[in-house]
Every structure is written in structure tokens, then in C-alpha cells.
Amino acid sequence: MYKALALVLASAVSVMACTIPGDVLSNNITESFSLQVQNASFPDIHNHYLNIWDWGGGDQHLFVSPAGNFTSALTLVDGVITLPWDPPRRAVVNGEYEVKDNTTKIFMTERGDPRAVFDVVYGCNPDTDAVQVQLAFKSKGDENAGGNVGVRPFNGNFDFRWTPAGNTAYDPERPWTKVTLAVVYS
Template sequence: MHRTITFIPGLLAVASACIIPAHSPPTTIHGPIRIRVQNPKYSDIHGEYLNLLPSGGGDQHPFIGSVGDVTTGLELIDGVLQYGHVHAVINGEDSIIDDTTKVFFTERGDPKAIFKTEYGCNPDTDEVQVELSLVGRQYHPAGGDICVRSSIEDSYEFRYSPPGNDKVDPERECIDVTLVAISLHKSAAADAAEPAPSAAAATPVTSTVVVTSTVVATSTVVVTSTVAVVVTTAKPAVVVVVDLPFDDQTANGWAFRGCAPEERYVDDAAGRTLDDAFWADDDMTNEDCLKFCAKGDFDYGGTEWGRECWCADAYPATRQPGNTLASLEGCDFDCAGDKNQTCGGDAWLSLYEACEAGKPCVNSKFYHE
């Protein structure tokens, strides 16, 4: 995926090494955000995202892995994770063996999980990221940790471990994790690098940003490649870089059309979005998939689940991808053959269209809602 951005001096820049900003991140992050779990020592959980599984009484239970629905509309409000009308609490299903307690989302008045935000360094990319550090369980002594423990269908459930806890279940270890807030509006690195506006600095700024196929509209996000640029007319000028989950394949004759839903996220239609040809490989990349579709002379191709490739000459109208930044959030799986590329998601397809010979090959544009 193209991630190289060139700035003329004076603009925001994405740091090449992780330097923790002097200012603190806000304790309120309006959504949509996702929560990513990190612990590089455990490959099964590192880099996975929090999903929510609906339960009785309107409760939602957080998991990583194959259980639960992709959850993208989270918010952090005054240190409390919220999802619509429910919020994160710590209560119930206490385990005597390892002294842990279940984390879940509810409307009820159970003790809330209280977090503070801190800047940290991504262990894989060395980029600045916004991390959620547990302050504690409401109405209980401060401290403790969030951990994940193996659960049903090869998934992991979220648990709370109180301060000073030294109990371990040898059959079912609860693994400490770092929780990272992934904003779907702008990158953590750009957020970290952006200082608070200063009235003294309110003078016109003339700057240039160099991005592949740049198109800029006042107070609007316009995307023509894998980078979105927001430019406002306020003084000084504000530029925010948004890293988008798709791989630019226009040089190979394919234009990105969006993140298309698969059958289990569509109520009125069954079957695959692209169903004329299929190929799976543990070395999958977008280039390889689209070459495969090109050999069959298909009009559409796309990757899914990191290792699957699908092709067809058409797709159902119910699977039409959106044109907003938020519509791309379901495509968040690294390609099995290249971790710098995105190959769809859990029942979400990174959809490409073959460009017509002799005509411009341009990716679709995506806008801020």
C-alpha cells in the first residue's frame, strides 16, 4: 500500500520514528473508532480488533477472533467506552482460579471500566498511536489491567485483572494487552503531530502538499489514491492525513471501487458478491488476485479475509460499496502475502474494477460524512 507522503516544510508530517508528543491526547474521542489489541508475544491476538456479540437484555460482549460483529462505531466519552446506548463495564462471571472479572457493554449501572488516553509507539511500525490505559474499575481501588482469555470458537474474551493479581490459570491464561484507539477519521500519527491552534499564529499560510493524483476541495475530503487530504480555509491552514485501507492498483489497470459487503451482512440477498471464480493462497496480494481475475477476463476482482480472491463480471446492487471514509472500515485485514496491503476483511471485499483500455484509470473518491 502506498504510504509515502511528501510535504513542503511547514506542513504536518508523519514522523519516521516514534516521538511521543508533549501534549496529552483527549479523554473524549468521538467516533467512529475501533479498538485494536496488541501484544507482539502472542500472534493469535496481536493486531486483532474488538468485536461485539449481542446478548440478552441488550448487552454486548466483547471478543477478538471469530466471534461477534465487526464493531466500528465506538466512542470514548470522558474515559468510558461507549457503543450507542451501551458502555463498557466490569462485573459478573468472576473467576476464582485467576481472579479475573468479565468485561461487557450494557445500559445498566454496573461498575464502569474507566480509561485514560496516552500516546505510545506501535510495536510494528514505530508510529505514534493513542492507547487506552485502564484507570480502574469504578467504585473499586484504582489500577488493574485488561486481559483477554481464550473462549468459544477459537476466540478470546475480555477480562479485568485487579491490581496486584498474581493468580494464573495454567489451562487458560488471561493475557495482558494494550488497547489502541483507531480513529476512522484521521490517523493517530496525524492526531499526535497536530498542535492546538494558536491565535497568535492566525496568519495566512501558503503551502503545498504532494500526493498521488491530488484533488482538493475547500472543507471537503477528496480521495483519489490511498491518502485523503483535508484542507480548510481557516488560518493557519490545517492539513490532516488519513491512511486509507486500500491498495492502489491503477498502474496495473484496476481501479478501487470500495469495501463491498458479503452475504452475511446483507439481509435481502444470499451468495457471494463476486462468484464466478475463486482462489485462495497464503501468499495472497492484491496484484496476484487481480492478475488471476484478468486471466479470466473478468470485469471485477477483489480480496477478502487476507487470503481469498474473488472474480465476476457483475455484482448484486445490494452489494454496492459506499463512498464515505466510514464505508471503508470493514476492510481491515492485511494481505497474507504483503502486510503493507489490505485484502478485505471479515465478510468484506476490497472491490476493484478493470479499467477500460485507452481511458483514464481512476480510483473512486471517498468523502467525510
């Protein structure tokens, strides 16, 4: 009986998988958007949004809502998340490296720090199974390092961190959780 139930569940999952279009998406998005944070295994962050928090000196740090301020004014320029302000702020990977979990902070700045570069890809919404546009981490500046974007606890909130592909370091006091960044147009 259990084998039959497992087979039925496996078949249902395969039927539910959305069909990813075959076209390649541009790494420029000129229409304003926000980013929805997705990881259905973690309700504390799932379907919340990437918010910005003025951290001083012109930098905006990235937090999972409700921390910080909601923004739907993001654009993507050559794969880099950009706030089209004067001067523009761009997502970078270059702050507060933590050896315990081998992660580095992602934040927005006008400085020339190594940019967080993303590919625009199709994916499947984990709740509705609808096709959605997502950002997939590509490189840290000129290093085609790949890796993953995630969040971890910070002062009762969750901030955004990058980790290299294959990272096995783990800090049980501040567990890093991989997330999907889904584009939500304004």
C-alpha cells in the first residue's frame, strides 16, 4: 500500500511541474520590480519581500520584510540589481565576511565594490506551480564564482548573504537559508 501511495504522489509531483519556456531572457529589466523571497520550507521568510534599510553613508542593506522599507523601484542593469537613484545604488557582495558559515553580506551601494551579478531565468512558483521570472546568482564581480543567495538571522530580522557553490560550512546559531528571488513587476 505504501509503495502505491508513493507512486501516486511521485506521479502527482511530476504532473504539477510547470513547463519552463525555452527562450533566453535578457539580463536587463527596465520595468520597475520588487523581489519576492521564496523558500516554502521556511514560513518566516517565504513570500516575504526584499526590503532596503538605510544603513548610513549612502548604503542600503537588504533585509527580509517586514524589516526595512519595501521597494518596487528595482531595475536590473547588465544583471546587477539597481536602485535608479542619483547616484544609482547597485547590489554588491563585499561586506562582513563570516568564516563560521562562509557567507558574505549582499547590500546596495554607490561605491565600486564587486557587483552581485544575476542571470534572469524562468522557474516554477512553489505554491502555484506557475512559471515565474527569477534571478539566479551568476558572479561576484568579475569572478564567475556562481554560488547562492540566502538569508540568515540578524538582530531579530533576516539579512541577505552570498555563499559559494558547494559550501558546507554551517553556523547553528545563525543558520543560512537558501532562497529564490522571484521578480514581481510593479
